[in-house]
Amino acid sequence: MNPIFVEAVVGGKTVRLETGRMAKQADGSVVVWADGTVVIATAVASKVSKPGVDFLPLTVDYQERAYAAGKIPGGFFKREGKPSEREILNSRLIDRPLRPLFPEGFFFDTQLIASVISIDRGGISDVMAVVASSAALYVSDIPFMNPVAAVKVGCVDGTFIVNPTLDEQERSTLDLVVAGTRDAIMMVEGQGNEISEETFLSAIDLAHKSILPLIEAQEKLRAMAGKEKRPLPAVPIPPKVMDMVESMGAPRLREALKIAVKQERQEQTAQILGDVREKILQEFSASSPEMVVEEREIFNAFHELERRIMREMILDHKVRADGRGLSDIRPITIEVGILPRTHGSALFTRGETQSLSVATLGTSDDEQRIDALEGESTKRFMLHYNFPPFSVGETKPMRGPGRREIGHGNLAERALKPVLPARDSFPYSIRLVSDILESNGSSSMATVCGGSLAMMDAGIPIKSAVAGIAMGLIKEGDRIAILSDILGLEDHLGDMDFKVTGTENGITAVQMDIKITGITVELMREALQKAREGRLYIMEKMKMALPSSRNNMSPFAPRILTLKIKQDKIREVIGPGGKVIRGITEKTGAKIEIDDSGLIQIASTDEVAAQKAIDMINQIVEEVQVGKIYLGRVKTVADYGAFVELFPGTTGLCHISQLEDRRVEKVSDVVSEGDLILVKALEVDRQGKIRLSRKEAIAEVGADREVRVGSGR
Numbered sequence: 001m002n003p004i005f006v007e008a009v010v011g012g013k014t015v016r017l018e019t020g021r022m023a024k025q026a027d028g029s030v031v032v033w034a035d036g037t038v039v040i041a042t043a044v045a046s047k048v049s050k051p052g053v054d055f056l057p058l059t060v061d062y063q064e065r066a067y068a069a070g071k072i073p074g075g076f077f078k079r080e081g082k083p084s085e086r087e088i089l090n091s092r093l094i095d096r097p098l099r100p101l102f103p104e105g106f107f108f109d110t111q112l113i114a115s116v117i118s119i120d121r122g123g124i125s126d127v128m129a130v131v132a133s134s135a136a137l138y139v140s141d142i143p144f145m146n147p148v149a150a151v152k153v154g155c156v157d158g159t160f161i162v163n164p165t166l167d168e169q170e171r172s173t174l175d176l177v178v179a180g181t182r183d184a185i186m187m188v189e190g191q192g193n194e195i196s197e198e199t200f201l202s203a204i205d206l207a208h209k210s211i212l213p214l215i216e217a218q219e220k221l222r223a224m225a226g227k228e229k230r231p232l233p234a235v236p237i238p239p240k241v242m243d244m245v246e247s248m249g250a251p252r253l254r255e256a257l258k259i260a261v262k263q264e265r266q267e268q269t270a271q272i273l274g275d276v277r278e279k280i281l282q283e284f285s286a287s288s289p290e291m292v293v294e295e296r297e298i299f300n301a302f303h304e305l306e307r308r309i310m311r312e313m314i315l316d317h318k319v320r321a322d323g324r325g326l327s328d329i330r331p332i333t334i335e336v337g338i339l340p341r342t343h344g345s346a347l348f349t350r351g352e353t354q355s356l357s358v359a360t361l362g363t364s365d366d367e368q369r370i371d372a373l374e375g376e377s378t379k380r381f382m383l384h385y386n387f388p389p390f391s392v393g394e395t396k397p398m399r400g401p402g403r404r405e406i407g408h409g410n411l412a413e414r415a416l417k418p419v420l421p422a423r424d425s426f427p428y429s430i431r432l433v434s435d436i437l438e439s440n441g442s443s444s445m446a447t448v449c450g451g452s453l454a455m456m457d458a459g460i461p462i463k464s465a466v467a468g469i470a471m472g473l474i475k476e477g478d479r480i481a482i483l484s485d486i487l488g489l490e491d492h493l494g495d496m497d498f499k500v501t502g503t504e505n506g507i508t509a510v511q512m513d514i515k516i517t518g519i520t521v522e523l524m525r526e527a528l529q530k531a532r533e534g535r536l537y538i539m540e541k542m543k544m545a546l547p548s549s550r551n552n553m554s555p556f557a558p559r560i561l562t563l564k565i566k567q568d569k570i571r572e573v574i575g576p577g578g579k580v581i582r583g584i585t586e587k588t589g590a591k592i593e594i595d596d597s598g599l600i601q602i603a604s605t606d607e608v609a610a611q612k613a614i615d616m617i618n619q620i621v622e623e624v625q626v627g628k629i630y631l632g633r634v635k636t637v638a639d640y641g642a643f644v645e646l647f648p649g650t651t652g653l654c655h656i657s658q659l660e661d662r663r664v665e666k667v668s669d670v671v672s673e674g675d676l677i678l679v680k681a682l683e684v685d686r687q688g689k690i691r692l693s694r695k696e697a698i699a700e701v702g703a704d705r706e707v708r709v710g711s712g713r
Contacts, residue, residue, distance in 0.1 A: 028140025036120030184518020344458025652690030
């Protein structure tokens with residue numbers, strides 16, 4: 001077994017691509033080594049396409065093996081289960097730059113599996129999976145002809161870093177993934193702390209230069225071990241069918257595509273397709289009975305005609321399907337605080353896309369616990385995106401969130417995360433839910449806008465409002481049109497979906513997917529500039545609805561008060577078997593959490609109850625201050641003095657000589673068990689023993705003060 005390998009240096013680190021040792025029965029198999037991270041990717045495509053399939057049935061699965069980090073999976077069965085959210089997101093990360101590069105007409109079941117089989121804290125298993133998957137396709141006999149590579153770019157202390165480690169990523173103000181071919185950029189995804197457009201473009205330019213060694217390595221590997229590519233069966237639309245569809249349907253379709261209302265437009269388009277189909281089938285049956293025309297061919301021809309007309313309207317007449325100009329944004333309406341019992345809510349509507357966003361505040365107990373290969377962590381900010389079928393007028397089974405919903409939610413979450421207040425100043429966990437009630441494109445960007453408003457309505461002191469916009473592209477040769485705030489139709493029939501979110505100060509998140517063979521940095525610069533203009537316009541609309549975060553939180557939101565105690569006092573607050581803390585909870589109704597550092601969080605919807613819990617804890621952890629006068633209760637009387645409890649768990653000795661300013665023969669002549677007396681703390685020695693004096697306390701405040709305070713307790 002002699003594996004074939006090549007090496008490339010990226011970001012100062014050596015990356016090795018190897019084939020011929022593992023998974024040799026797959027159509028293509030490549031293992032990528034990067035320090036302690038190892039990813040194996042396999043590519044398999046069926047030899048026969050299924051009847052009636054007129055799309056690329058591509059499945060991509062990214063999976064992380066627990067053994068890669070020397071772990072045994074949790075749970076009852078002790079084995080890997082359904083994909084985690086990170087695995088789903090990385091599967092999409094691989095899919096998006098590769099899918100557009102499959103040849104037109106390749107309708108064969110294709111599966112890519114990328115498995116992480118060893119991992120360190122390099123933090124690049126996701127981009128290495130993109131490289132491994134592309135290489136597996138490229139060396140296989142599958143007709144995938146254009147290799148793709150991906151890198152991460154971070155920014156630490158103002159300096160760009162290619163493929164930063166996990167430790168560097170934690171300190172970075174930029175987290176960007178860029179995938180591309182030798183000549184063009186295929187995909188961009190990332191987040192930043194309000195970075196400028198120029199900084200963003202500089203990072204992309206660096207990333208594109210950095211992927212070239214990985215592209216060259218794949219080309220070398222194919223030259224050394226690549227298989228002969230299988231022929232691609234031609235599945236053109238018959239010219240006669242295309243001509244008939246165009247002559248019968250073009251005039252009506254041009255008018256239908258000008259209808260602004262989505263459902264009306266779809267109904268008209270479906271009616272035209274039905275009429276054209278019926279006429280063509282009748283004509284073929286009457287004039288050419290020996291020829292067989294498939295309904296799929298008619299549908300494909302009609303879809304191609306629809307695509308041509310829409311693009312022609314935009315490129316030649318600068319008019320879009322709903323009548324807007326290229327840079328026009330759909331009408332926006334905003335309502336905030338519409339749900340009476342929630343902590344914060346907003347209804348954001350842009351054209352025929354509508355998001356109901358709701359913010360909920362919780363305590364640290366509500367944080368999401370994440371068990372990743374690199375270690376366990378918690379997540380205080382969660383955004384969940386739901387896309388019910390009624391939002392597009394369809395019926396479908398209601399199941400759990402799909403890959404698309406997880407991906408859209410993650411994008412919106414990353415867009416809003418940079419403006420969240422620090423945990424120290426705002427110790428709440430935050431859950432945002434975006435229910436898409438209507439959809440005609442850009443629903444994830446509506447989620448960003450609605451989510452930002454819902455947090456402001458909840459009184460969360462975010463740094464700034466965040467708005468998002470989806471940009472589109474129509475490109476035919478040298479003719480280019482960039483579209484602002486794209487519709488679903490423009491996303492479907494266009495060449496790019498470029499989502500940009502940010503504040504007035506800069507970009508917080510981006511996601512770009514394209515359907516052509518790539519775009520240049522210059523084209524991205526123009527798209528980013530128009531995205532900024534659109535973002536600021538939307539921001540003004542949001543400010544009109546809610547200029548800033550509310551000063552007060554909802555009365556139904558928990559109030560969290562924090563208290564820091566010494567670590568050696570934690571045991572006293574908790575008590576034996578949790579008795580003390582349970583008692584405080586029962587008396588106040590507050591929720592109390594204590595971490596190992598001694599930080600206590602008290603949460604309650606009743607601020608008075610929360611403060612009462614704070615006071616009770618302070619009594620427990622209070623430390624004696626020398627020179628201070630306390631009202632204490634006599635716990636025990638001895639021949640030599642009285643033991644006085646100053647506060648729960650803290651007792652000192654008042655010696656017989658310190659009871660009064662005269663000679664005392666018997667302690668019981670002055671005090672008895674259960675008495676409340678004033679004492680002054682004289683000393684706390686190294687062993688923590690407390691020396692008290694009643695006579696000095698009385699000398700300072702008077703005996704009548706002792707009686708009055710004692711009788712009132």
